[in-house]
Amino acid sequence: MSNQTDQAFLESALSFFPHLSSAEKNLLLQNTAAVSYKKGSSIHRADYKCLGLLLVKSGSLRVYIMSEDGKEITLYRIYPGELCILSASCVLSSITFDVYIDAVEDSQVLQVSSSVISLLMHDNIYVEAFANRAAAERFSDVMWAMQQILFMSFDRRLAIFLLDESASLGTDRLTLTHEQIAKLMGSAREVVTRMLKYLQAEGLVRLGRGGVRLLDRAGLERLAKDSLRER
Numbered sequence: 001m002s003n004q005t006d007q008a009f010l011e012s013a014l015s016f017f018p019h020l021s022s023a024e025k026n027l028l029l030q031n032t033a034a035v036s037y038k039k040g041s042s043i044h045r046a047d048y049k050c051l052g053l054l055l056v057k058s059g060s061l062r063v064y065i066m067s068e069d070g071k072e073i074t075l076y077r078i079y080p081g082e083l084c085i086l087s088a089s090c091v092l093s094s095i096t097f098d099v100y101i102d103a104v105e106d107s108q109v110l111q112v113s114s115s116v117i118s119l120l121m122h123d124n125i126y127v128e129a130f131a132n133r134a135a136a137e138r139f140s141d142v143m144w145a146m147q148q149i150l151f152m153s154f155d156r157r158l159a160i161f162l163l164d165e166s167a168s169l170g171t172d173r174l175t176l177t178h179e180q181i182a183k184l185m186g187s188a189r190e191v192v193t194r195m196l197k198y199l200q201a202e203g204l205v206r207l208g209r210g211g212v213r214l215l216d217r218a219g220l221e222r223l224a225k226d227s228l229r230e231r
Contacts, residue, residue: 059107
């Protein structure tokens with residue numbers, strides 16, 4: 001890796017970096033590549049080879065699982081400054097399921113070779129601890145996603161989704177189609193459309209061409225905590 005900006009980003013994102021020997025640092029840097037993915041690109045699938053560690057510089061990625069009949073369930077999103085450890089599942093014995101990763105938007109990513117991660121985990125306890133902690137944190141995200149799907153009403157899930165998207169993007173205007181929202185939530189477009197119309201009737205959002213505007217954030221936050229349909 002010759003780009004000093006990328007190297008600085010890598011060092012700041014990997015807390016174990018100061019604990020590497022000079023040889024290990026050189027090995028890591030020599031086996032890290034800057035990769036660009038177009039919006040909608042498939043980055044990782046069950047039949048792809050193990051990618052390694054992914055660090056998002058810009059854009060965002062979606063990690064999801066897929067049922068036998070092709071239904072997608074989003075587990076979590078990865079934003080700038082965050083990393084994806086499940087793309088290196090081949091070096092983590094605790095991960096025994098297949099995940100899929102797509103680029104939600106044009107994204108720039110630093111990709112660390114899986115073989116190097118495996119070697120460093122074997123030789124350096126700080127790297128092993130980092131990888132296990134990152135995997136545990138992502139499992140927490142997976143459990144949250146499962147909790148929403150299994151135990152929450154859809155209006156509550158949608159309110160949480162809209163608030164999370166707004167917070168991530170820093171705006172109340174979300175340029176997402178109903179189809180895109182459905183895909184990100186692992187639902188059907190018709191269900192999303194029906195519930196968005198319901199939220200609009202409640203004065204919580206306004207629907208427009210190619211997007212949703214949040215009108216009543218406090219109302220959505222109340223809904224996120226206690227479903228309107230349960231009151």
